[in-house]
Amino acid sequence: MTGDDDSVPDMSGVTVVNVLRAVADPIRLRIVQTLADGEQHAKCGTHWDFGVHKSTMTHHFRILRLAGLTRTTVTGRTHTIALRRDELNVRFPGLIDALIEDNDR
Amino acid sequence: MTGDDDSVPDMSGVTVVNVLRAVADPIRLRIVQTLADGEQHAKCGTHWDFGVHKSTMTHHFRILRLAGLTRTTVTGRTHTIALRRDELNVRFPGLIDALIEDNDR
Numbered sequence: 001m002t003g004d005d006d007s008v009p010d011m012s013g014v015t016v017v018n019v020l021r022a023v024a025d026p027i028r029l030r031i032v033q034t035l036a037d038g039e040q041h042a043k044c045g046t047h048w049d050f051g052v053h054k055s056t057m058t059h060h061f062r063i064l065r066l067a068g069l070t071r072t073t074v075t076g077r078t079h080t081i082a083l084r085r086d087e088l089n090v091r092f093p094g095l096i097d098a099l100i101e102d103n104d105r
Numbered sequence: 106m107t108g109d110d111d112s113v114p115d116m117s118g119v120t121v122v123n124v125l126r127a128v129a130d131p132i133r134l135r136i137v138q139t140l141a142d143g144e145q146h147a148k149c150g151t152h153w154d155f156g157v158h159k160s161t162m163t164h165h166f167r168i169l170r171l172a173g174l175t176r177t178t179v180t181g182r183t184h185t186i187a188l189r190r191d192e193l194n195v196r197f198p199g200l201i202d203a204l205i206e207d208n209d210r
Contacts, residue, residue, distance in 0.1 A: 016134070016204070017129060017130065017131050017134060020125050020128055020129035020134070020204075021129040023125055024122060024125035024126040024129045025122065026122050029121070029122060029125070092203060092206070093203065093206050094199045094202055094203035094206060095200075095203035095204070097199055097203075098197060098198065098199035098200035098202075098203045099121070099125075099200070101197070101198050101199065
């Protein structure tokens with residue numbers, strides 16, 4: 001996988017260490033927590049107002065996708081992102097729930 | 106905290122991102138999974154036969170301790186390490202359980 005498109009890894013090849021690396025970042029963890037509502041979110045949405053440059057957000061989105069956490073859907077010119085929550089729950093039971101429940105906020 | 110002794114951070118100051126960073130490493134994750142039995146483990150025990158140098162293990166033990174995951178107990182000349190599981194369960198419900206249940210192994 002080049003990572004240059006919107007391809008995602010098969011969940012069977014996703015490791016917990018790679019998932020942990022991906023979410024072990026304050027912004028990426030907040031992205032995952034936002035996506036935990038189960039909805040498709042536009043990549044350019046105002047709810048990503050994390051105080052970082054758009055290119056930084058693109059970088060974070062890419063890391064999450066390549067780690068197996070998210071999936072991008074392209075509809076016309078709109079790119080939306082969603083958490084692969086059902087697949088993640090099967091592969092790593094309880095992990096996403098635990099990440100969402102964190103009480104640091 | 107200098108990290109040069111066996112001090113541990115107060116759990117109220119431990120963040121989930123720091124915990125995730127600490128466990129986002131294959132060896133440190135395996136250490137946590139080993140410690141999940143709730144027992145005190147000697148730092149020099151044969152169950153740490155992870156194929157890395159002793160100084161590397163010391164480094165990993167230190168990172169886990171400073172991240173709030175473990176506590177070291179010194180009894181005479183024996184240093185044992187244990188997971189702060191009860192405290193972690195209160196602060197990050199479900200997180201340790203999810204890390205232990207990973208099915209990469």
